[in-house]
Amino acid sequence: MIAPTDFRLGLYVHWPFCQKRCPYCDFNVHEVGMGDSTDHQRWAAALVRELQHFAPLAQGRLLTSIFFGGGTPSLMQPETVAAVIEAAQAEIGFRNDIEISLEANPTSSDADRFSGFRDAGVNRLSLGIQSLRDKALLALGRQHTVEEALSALGHARDTFDNISFDLMYARPRQQFEDWQAELDEALALKPNHISLYQLTIEPNTIFEQLTRKGMIQPKDADETADFYLATRAQLEQAGFHGYEVSNHAREPHFQSQHNRLYWAYQDYIGIGPGAHGRLTTGGSKIATRQHRAPSVWLDHVEGAAGHATVTREVLSAEDRLAEALPFGLRLSEGLPLEHYADLAEAPLNARALAVLEEEGLLSTGAGVLKVTDQGRPVIDALARYLQS
Numbered sequence: 001m002i003a004p005t006d007f008r009l010g011l012y013v014h015w016p017f018c019q020k021r022c023p024y025c026d027f028n029v030h031e032v033g034m035g036d037s038t039d040h041q042r043w044a045a046a047l048v049r050e051l052q053h054f055a056p057l058a059q060g061r062l063l064t065s066i067f068f069g070g071g072t073p074s075l076m077q078p079e080t081v082a083a084v085i086e087a088a089q090a091e092i093g094f095r096n097d098i099e100i101s102l103e104a105n106p107t108s109s110d111a112d113r114f115s116g117f118r119d120a121g122v123n124r125l126s127l128g129i130q131s132l133r134d135k136a137l138l139a140l141g142r143q144h145t146v147e148e149a150l151s152a153l154g155h156a157r158d159t160f161d162n163i164s165f166d167l168m169y170a171r172p173r174q175q176f177e178d179w180q181a182e183l184d185e186a187l188a189l190k191p192n193h194i195s196l197y198q199l200t201i202e203p204n205t206i207f208e209q210l211t212r213k214g215m216i217q218p219k220d221a222d223e224t225a226d227f228y229l230a231t232r233a234q235l236e237q238a239g240f241h242g243y244e245v246s247n248h249a250r251e252p253h254f255q256s257q258h259n260r261l262y263w264a265y266q267d268y269i270g271i272g273p274g275a276h277g278r279l280t281t282g283g284s285k286i287a288t289r290q291h292r293a294p295s296v297w298l299d300h301v302e303g304a305a306g307h308a309t310v311t312r313e314v315l316s317a318e319d320r321l322a323e324a325l326p327f328g329l330r331l332s333e334g335l336p337l338e339h340y341a342d343l344a345e346a347p348l349n350a351r352a353l354a355v356l357e358e359e360g361l362l363s364t365g366a367g368v369l370k371v372t373d374q375g376r377p378v379i380d381a382l383a384r385y386l387q388s
């Protein structure tokens with residue numbers, strides 16, 4: 001069971017704006033173009049107001065992490081980031097070792113704000129570099145070159161001790177040897193933490209339309225699995241532990257504390273358009289979701305209610321297990337079987353566990369449920385089977 005001292009409380013803040021939507025992206029994102037006309041003061045006030053609405057649900061617990069995600073939170077004015085952090089400290093309070101992360105795009109104008117974010121209290125920067133090949137950046141519709149990304153990384157290094165960057169791989173037409181070379185170049189940059197995401201063709205994106213028209217050919221499942229296994233091995237060899245399906249850290253203290261709380265199914269408040277939250281209150285776990293459209297979200301937050309919650313439901317034991325299993329299985333260290341038994345108010349299906357263990361897809365040694373390397377590519381199917 002997760003000891004009470006390990007119990008973590010996070011705050012997710014969604015900034016829904018990007019200069020331009022990337023053609024593969026299906027996140028809740030709205031384009032602002034070059035001349036961003038966002039009313040930053042109005043947004044700062046609204047985010048603080050929604051945070052004040054949720055603060056009582058912390059019930060005396062201190063925040064262990066804050067994550068500014070998007071969208072492109074590096075388009076926020078540092079004053080807005082500071083206002084949210086100050087309100088979080090005043091209304092909820094921080095544990096001493098709080099991690100405060102912000103996702104940034106590696107353009108020079110975003111990099112100009114890095115020191116402002118640090119002064120506002122951000123102590124971890126996650127840079128969306130995506131590729132170290134200019135041709136690939138162009139194909140991904142990115143707004144920066146490799147040179148610009150490396151310069152932003154240098155700037156981030158001068159400003160923060162804790163930096164991560166994201167790369168996307170298994171891209172259409174990507175040659176395996178070239179990816180290995182690109183990854184070696186990325187590792188030579190000596191990040192503390194690196195997130196490696198396989199390109200997914202999401203519904204209702206430009207990449208999906210291009211795939212349907214035969215204009216791009218995504219890699220098939222076998223090729224993607226080969227890329228995945230070789231990528232993990234290359235990272236392990238370079239001294240990066242793959243502590244989660246897509247995330248690798250040079251040392252345990254560089255693991256993303258905020259993302260770890262999602263995988264361990266702990267609590268977080270979610271504010272901003274489309275943000276989700278999961279909070280334990282009165283013995284129940286509640287799921288919250290905020291209005292997605294920025295203008296609707298603003299209207300609701302500025303109205304009498306002071307928040308833009310569109311759904312708030314108590315999760316059943318079945319719901320909790322359905323959410324916690326696929327998340328928990330993503331962590332290489334696994335999670336105790338009692339953690340799931342507590343959430344589901346019943347032990348896990350012993351027969352299904354035995355079958356999957358027999359097949360070498362997961363292990364339950366020392367009472368900890370973990371997937372094996374063979375099981376990792378099929379986590380969602382394993383989670384469904386365990387609930388059948």
Ligand SMILES: C[S@@+](CC[C@H](N)C(=O)[O-])C[C@H]1O[C@@H](n2cnc3c(N)ncnc32)[C@H](O)[C@@H]1O
Pocket residue numbers: 018024025026027070071072073103104105127128129130166167168197198199200201202
């Ligand atoms: C929503 S983005 C926000 C961060 C930042 N604005 C950026 O563009 O880098 C967060 C990360 O999700 C990943 N991502 C988004 N869409 C993806 C997709 N279709 N397939 C794989 N990774 C994706 C990218 O690596 C990206 O860095």
